[in-house]
Amino acid sequence: MKKLLYISIFILLTILTQVGGLLFIVALLIAKKSRLNALFLFLSLYSISTFVLIPHLASLLGREPVKHTEKIEATNYLTILLNRNYVQPKLNKLLHQTEQHLLNAPFKIKYLDASYPFINKFPLLPHLSHNDGKKIDISFIYEDAQGMVDDKKSRSGYGVFVSMKQGEYNQTKMCKSKGAFQYDYPKYLTLGSINEDLKFSQKATKQLIKALLKSKELGKLFIEPNLKKRLKLNDSRVRNHGCRAVRHDDHIHVQLR
Numbered sequence: 001m002k003k004l005l006y007i008s009i010f011i012l013l014t015i016l017t018q019v020g021g022l023l024f025i026v027a028l029l030i031a032k033k034s035r036l037n038a039l040f041l042f043l044s045l046y047s048i049s050t051f052v053l054i055p056h057l058a059s060l061l062g063r064e065p066v067k068h069t070e071k072i073e074a075t076n077y078l079t080i081l082l083n084r085n086y087v088q089p090k091l092n093k094l095l096h097q098t099e100q101h102l103l104n105a106p107f108k109i110k111y112l113d114a115s116y117p118f119i120n121k122f123p124l125l126p127h128l129s130h131n132d133g134k135k136i137d138i139s140f141i142y143e144d145a146q147g148m149v150d151d152k153k154s155r156s157g158y159g160v161f162v163s164m165k166q167g168e169y170n171q172t173k174m175c176k177s178k179g180a181f182q183y184d185y186p187k188y189l190t191l192g193s194i195n196e197d198l199k200f201s202q203k204a205t206k207q208l209i210k211a212l213l214k215s216k217e218l219g220k221l222f223i224e225p226n227l228k229k230r231l232k233l234n235d236s237r238v239r240n241h242g243c244r245a246v247r248h249d250d251h252i253h254v255q256l257r
């Protein structure tokens, strides 16, 4: 029974944080020998790894945490705590270049899931493609009656979708009718809806996307087709992600060339 519990914890921590499962096993082994508390050991090991060891180790292997500036921040701090904030240096460069085009903009670049620190092809679930440090999701910009704000509409940053306007192409409906049952699964990943009064800022989100597209490092950008049309995005790198992915009317997906 205990073994089954440990295996479940190992799997869950590995899926959520990549390194957590392994550190959990190490903590159990040390606890057995030293009689120290396993939870205390795990939390200590995990914190030291996340904030001190992993950033160094990962950079030796080609990835680094997203660099924070006055204009670049995580939407939810859990992204950092769970080691889901690793990118190739080129992607940090792309974000930095984007920031330079937005210095006077009244909003920040808030990022969501990127990749884990180690191992190509190790997927950062539920995203299948975030497995090489070349991809990052970025939050839309919202506004209230006073103007643009940095707040978002869900705690995780995912899962609260921009309402469809009449006559717009509904890719969600089309994909689900073709059996892509996962297409709107982000609705289960909100961790709670917040700031219900905020509205999607078409103007600011377009300004953000235009700034992203100024970088030559950017290979593809995904946004739901109805929003691509609404925002009049004509750059050939703004692509349709198809039905195998999930809907992109709650965030922007950016990837390197």
Ligand SMILES: [Zn+2]
Pocket (backbone or CB within 6 Å): 127, 130, 135, 136, 137, 252, 253, 254
């Ligand atoms: Zn993505």
